[in-house]
Amino acid sequence: MRNRIGKRLEGIQAAAGIALQRLREAALDRPLRPGAAIGGRYRVERVLGIGSYGISYLCADLHDEGAPCVVKQVKPSKRGGRKGKPIFEREAATLAALDHPGVPKLLGRFRERRDLFLVMEYKRGRNLEDVLFADERTFALPEALRLLRRLSDIVAYVHRAGFVHRDIRIPNVMLREDGTLALIDFGLACPVSDEPVDGEETERYAEEKRIRREPVAASDFYALGHFLLFLLYAEFEPKENEPERGWEEELDLPSGVRRFIRRLLQLDEPFGDIGEVVRELDRLIEQTPAKPE
Template sequence: MRFSYFRLIIERLFERSYKEGTILRDGRYQIVRKLGMGSYGIAYLANDLHTNKLVVIKRMRAIKRKTRRKSFEREARILRRLDHPQIPALYETFTERKALHLVMEYMDGDTVESLIFEQGKTYTEEEAFLLLREVLIVVEHIHQAGIVHRDLRIPNILLRDTGVCIIDFGLARFLHERDSKIESYILEKKLRRQIDIKSDIYALGHFLLFLLYSSYEPTTDEEKSWEEELELSDGARSILRKMLQISPPYRNIGELVRDIDQVLEKKGMKKDVVVS
């Protein structure tokens, strides 16, 4: 515990965030503000002074440069391969102040996290499944490209006028890769971090639970499982059990979408996008 605390202090001493107005890349980019910090990088909103458009710049953190550089280079390869309008485009990479930087498309909009916890948005069962279905269309594209995201949480699902977007590919992996540490993880982390499409489906099971709980009003202080607390249709309950690997899990996105479509059809809801 003490070691972790001192390591955090040391990392913060080395991590000097860019200040507002900092100029990078030989006068091209100007930092507007810091967006957040993750395990491998610090993200900033910046103005591209050549195009006068906003971009996101992700700077590699200072500690463990070799490991983090490898992660950044992988993220760059992944974004180049995906090339999808609902996934941030990678514009360029550059090295400055001994750190690798990724310059990405800025996607404005509201994350599902901010919609639920800051704006008080609630979802019915039908609305939750319709939104999940939109997300799955993008996720299937990711899987078909031979990639697994591994971090499909409510802060990384963005809603825009043009549709659902998925951001932050810092933990994404190519499906042919292997994680030598996977067996040392606790079960929850193992289910989320497997380099397998089932890990994305598992994470989206929790995403779906967030949507469903947004409209839940507890009637007692007694702690219960989601199966006891949420009033769900039989089809919805079955889908969640498979997504969360309580029942035999889905093998691919297509199987999941077909079950969702059956639930929506029973409720008289229309769906417009076909998944292979």
């Protein structure tokens, strides 16, 4: 009985400790309010997003006639940990090495008191998550393949520069007014390597997350496969009372497209490099003409 009570109390104490930690993080990581000044130069307009390690703000650059930019702050709860500052340094180094119209330019970095900030180019547009779920836009197969092809051009540039993004998801892909795409949030990007990224213990991740976090090109291919499935499911309408099935059963896809996705997801022989992905994608696009309007 005493052991049972002791174990129960330990469980309660552990849960209380986790709850207190979360309360502390919530207090520390409260976003800056609109109008707040950062670095004596940037005025916060609104919060763009809050991730695991950072808070991104749309800001006006008061030294450049109020031009919009993105200022990303390392979460105060993370800045003293073994991951917060290394991730900040890695993202800054990655963006500084890249120069592509589909990738935000690094405009600067600074420290204010104990806080760390990156300043980046603002890529105006709608992220694909909002396009799909808020705007309820759908993509037929020909259009989805062409959109993936445009994204693959950006990924090809990143890979040729020696990096992998490791976080290609619909909220991190911007659809711009002119139809071009931008790939944002390089917080998890890193150089291609055969070794685990410092400070990461990928063996603890679930299988899907482990594949996405490997510092190899295949992690981005896997993410491209899921990206394409998100686009294709936008048109999918399940029948009433029909049980949920796998994507290969639910989506009516040509065999070549199905095989392409399986290779991206590493269910069949995986692609060797992004060039192979692009060549196969071009072949599929040629075989899948756009429907006349």
